[in-house]
Amino acid sequence: MNKNDFTRKMTVREFFKRFPDDAACLEHIMTVRFGHRHTCGKCGVVDATFHRLEGRKAYSCAHCGDNLYPCAGTVFEKSSTPLTVWFYAIFLFVSTRHGVSGMELHRQLGVTRKCAYRMGMQIRKLMNNADYQEMLGGIEQQVEIDEAYMGGRRAGKAGRGAAGKTVVMGMRERNGYIRCKVIPDASQKSLRGVFQENIAPGTVISTDEWRGYSLVIGDGHKHGTVCHGRGEYVKFDDEGYRHDTNGLESFWRLFKASPPAFVDLASTYTYELE
Numbered sequence: 001m002n003k004n005d006f007t008r009k010m011t012v013r014e015f016f017k018r019f020p021d022d023a024a025c026l027e028h029i030m031t032v033r034f035g036h037r038h039t040c041g042k043c044g045v046v047d048a049t050f051h052r053l054e055g056r057k058a059y060s061c062a063h064c065g066d067n068l069y070p071c072a073g074t075v076f077e078k079s080s081t082p083l084t085v086w087f088y089a090i091f092l093f094v095s096t097r098h099g100v101s102g103m104e105l106h107r108q109l110g111v112t113r114k115c116a117y118r119m120g121m122q123i124r125k126l127m128n129n130a131d132y133q134e135m136l137g138g139i140e141q142q143v144e145i146d147e148a149y150m151g152g153r154r155a156g157k158a159g160r161g162a163a164g165k166t167v168v169m170g171m172r173e174r175n176g177y178i179r180c181k182v183i184p185d186a187s188q189k190s191l192r193g194v195f196q197e198n199i200a201p202g203t204v205i206s207t208d209e210w211r212g213y214s215l216v217i218g219d220g221h222k223h224g225t226v227c228h229g230r231g232e233y234v235k236f237d238d239e240g241y242r243h244d245t246n247g248l249e250s251f252w253r254l255f256k257a258s259p260p261a262f263v264d265l266a267s268t269y270t271y272e273l274e
């Protein structure tokens, strides 16, 4: 994938191939928000497997059977409008520069005028929220940090080898928001700048070890690393914090396969790409 592919908009044909039905949309929301393997909020099993419950917008923990509703807390939660219609409406918004009127939504989606206007309002509101800046994390809160190189394989060394690629710094709150920032390069200076603007003091930070992450020094953060180079993906520190960057890793996989703004709106994540 080159930079042009990454910034290129998804075509209508690609959209319907990627999201042919409600199951595909739900799967997308589940993967972006939780991943299919994560620590179960009920039984606490780490990397528990979750299975789709037939006929419901829910997944179930393979260990304790607890139900998880990936749409909870999003615009999809209380809506009886099919996910495919929502997704297509969002697609129309992110693929047009001038915005979409309620009337146009009504015609394109085949929903009632009232429904179309309501959807338009909610999507516009989400798009505005995505521009809104707040710090992520906070005291005792965990945030994973990782970068991705769009347009090629990840560079081997911090701040080097990223020529011609778009560097995106991802920050993911555990069970919360994801924020992405395009940075000019992967130098310590660039990373630290974004870090200080976006991460609240006192946050517990998880990173991969390779970059050393001197960026967290001196700001009152706790920091834990996993060493992917040694095949280590999860580590618990002395205080019992679980460190991994698995949430971001799976986000990157999706991120590269979706129009960026779409991932954001579909999941109501904080998401910025500039």
Ligand SMILES: [Zn+2]
Pocket: 040, 041, 042, 043, 044, 045, 048, 061, 062, 063, 064, 065, 066
């Ligand atoms: Zn469970």
